[in-house]
Amino acid sequence: MPGFEVFGEEEKREVMQVLESGVLFRYGFEEQRGEQWKVRQFEEAFARYTGAAHAQAVNSGTAALKVALAALGVGAGDEVITQGYTFVATWEAILDCGAIPVFTEIDASLNMDPADLEKKITPQTRVIIPVHMMGAAAKIEEILAIANRHGIPVIEDTAQSMGARLNGRHLGTFGAIGTFSLDSVKTITTGEGGMCITNDSALMQRMDNYHDHGHDHLPNPGGRGGEKRPFIGFNFRMMELQGAIGLAQLAKLDGIVAAQRANKEALREAAKAIPGVGFREMQDPSGDSATFFTFMLPDKARADRAAAILKAAGVAPTRWSENTWHYYPNWEHLLQGHTAAANDWPFSVGGKRRYLYDPKALPQTVAILERALTYQVPVRMSAERSQALHDGLTQVARTL
């Protein structure tokens, strides 16, 4: 899965160019930097790679979501719909705008269930955020059709699916904005970092302004101090060192995806022999970035037994239903409505709780993820690990 597996001379060379220039900041320092604009070049290369018209680099995938929501004008009192199986960042960004996250079920695609989305839309819904989990497309065309019917913009959280496509088109280019993460475990990494892409130049301008204290970045005689600020922003800037690493990593992305696909295929072959096994429903298997391999057993009891066998064999799988980061029933801080604000805003207003999240609200999500077992697919799989996985899965097939 992670780009850190393939760090090499290319990243070092890029970073050294930044250190030698002495310019770490993405704006200004024109004389000192010469023609070197690493973040800007990374944005241009990223837009080209995905086929989007514009890309805005930021300092995390969480920030990318926040910047995208701000660009779309989300604020207090709004509702934003996402899914109950995602990384906490998706709904943290919604809350950080003062908006309220509303959660849909997932379906056999392990992504947003369009039928449940339809039920969760209210007059307060301002944005819908489907998440392309684990390298494969959500039912984005169905979701967009629903969203368009209601006039609601879509942000695609593509943090886990860089390099993934649907019918040849890069994920993140379907909705109004696509957001990406470059954190330490993502398909390519800059340590920390994020990216927003869009084809809408007005949205691009708002993202550009918002992520840098509202600066309009237009040339003027006063330089940075003379720039106008059409609205109040924040600081989510990426630095040149990250842009440099991003350029080297992006050049490796297709190779990473190809290696993962081969490694995933070997796992799938071994798991096929398990009686009653099922696999994730995919919109377009050829567009899978193959960062994860997931298989499902017919019920929780069998999934538990399989997990125990695999653990004993030294190849414990990930169980999302036991994971505290990605699984709605385990988000205790959300369920209890605790924010950093002493008054627990926006969950409480004037000392009264306005929103309560029922831990049992997403039974379909629970029923699916309790039966699922997942492996991260590495870029480089050692022969020992490959053999151990094969042996573990074969043992499950024999004993289950």
Ligand SMILES: *Cc1c(COP(=O)(O)O)cnc(C)c1O
């Ligand atoms: C990693 C991730 C994020 C957040 O990215 P950071 O760069 O860690 O802030 C957002 N959404 C999903 C689905 C993720 O997996």
